[in-house]
Amino acid sequence: IPHTPIAVDFWQIRKCPQVRLFFLSHMHSDHTVGLSSTWRNTIYCSPETGLLLSHKLKVDKKWIHPLEVGEKFDLVTMTVTLIDANHCPGSVMFLFEGYFGTILYTGDFRYTPKMLEQPPLNNRKQIDVLYLDNTNCHPEQTIPSREEAARQIKALIQRYPDHNVVIGLYYLGKESLLMELALNLATWIIVSPQKLEVLELLGLLDVFTTKEEGGWIRVVDQSQINYSAMVEWNKTHPTIAIIPTGREVKVLHEKIYVVPYSDHSSFQELTEFVAGLKPCSIIPVVKNHACEAYFRRYLSSKKHQCLQMPIS
Ligand SMILES: [Zn+2]
Known part of the structure; x- marks a missing residue:
C-alpha cells in the first residue's frame, strides 16, 4: 500500500523495500x-489462516502472528x-488506522x-481509501446468494436419487456448502486424506470421511472433473458432477453441472457496501478491470474530512 509500511497478500520483498x-x-x-x-x-x-499457513506452505511458526478477529491491535x-x-x-x-x-x-x-x-465499521468512521474486491464488479451480472445457490444444488442432487455426486472444489472454500449437504441429505462427504487434514485443522463439523464406501457425495479438485473422468465414474455407478463456482467453466459432458456459487460480493452487494461506507476513494484490488466509476456517486461528499495522500 503506497505511503504506508504495509503489504497485504504481497510477498515479493525485493520489489517493496519500504514494507x-x-x-x-x-x-x-x-x-x-x-x-x-x-x-x-x-x-x-x-488464527485459522495461521494454522493453514504453517500446514500448507510450511512457513515457520515463529513468523506467524495470529490476530483475533474484531480486536484492535497496536503495531507501533x-x-x-x-x-x-x-x-x-x-x-x-483489514482496517488500518495511522498517520x-x-x-x-x-x-x-x-x-x-x-x-x-x-x-x-458500524461507527461510520471516515474511510480514506477503500481497497475493494472488484471480482464481480459487473452491473449486468446477477449472482445468487449462497443460500439460493445451495438450494439449487440440493434440488439438482434430488433430481438424481440413485446417482453418486462428485463436487469439484479448490483447496479452500465452500466448506459450509458441504456441511449443509451432509446434514440435509444425510450422507458423509468423502474427501482425500490431504483435504481431511485441512478440514480437521479448521475444526469443522464431523461430516467428512476418507472411506470411499462411507457416503455418496465426493469432493475432488475441480480440475479432475472432465469428460473422461465422467465416463469412468459412470461405468461403475451413475454419477453426476457439480461445479459450484462464480467463474466461467466450459462443460463437455451432459452430467456436469455448473452452479453459480460465488464467494465474492455481487455487484448489488458491492454497491450496498460502498454506499454504506462512503469512502473518500476506492482502489480496485483486481487490477485488470476497474470499477471505481460505478461507485463515484457514493464517495464521500465531505472531501475536507478526507486525508490527502501525496501523489506518487
Ligand atoms: Zn480468495
Missing part, C-alpha cells in the same frame, strides 16, 4: 504467491483490526449487512 508489516488476508493460492518455508518476516493473519505507528470477510475459512478484511489515514482493505470478501452493523 515493514506483512498481512495475509486468506490462504487462496493467488494471495500467497512467493510465500514459502524460506520466509523470514512476521506475518499477521487470522498504527493499529489494525481484522474483520471477517465471509469468503473462506480464516478470510479477513496515513484510515484504510480498509477487503481482500476477497462476500458482503453481508452484518459487516456494517457490527464494530468496527
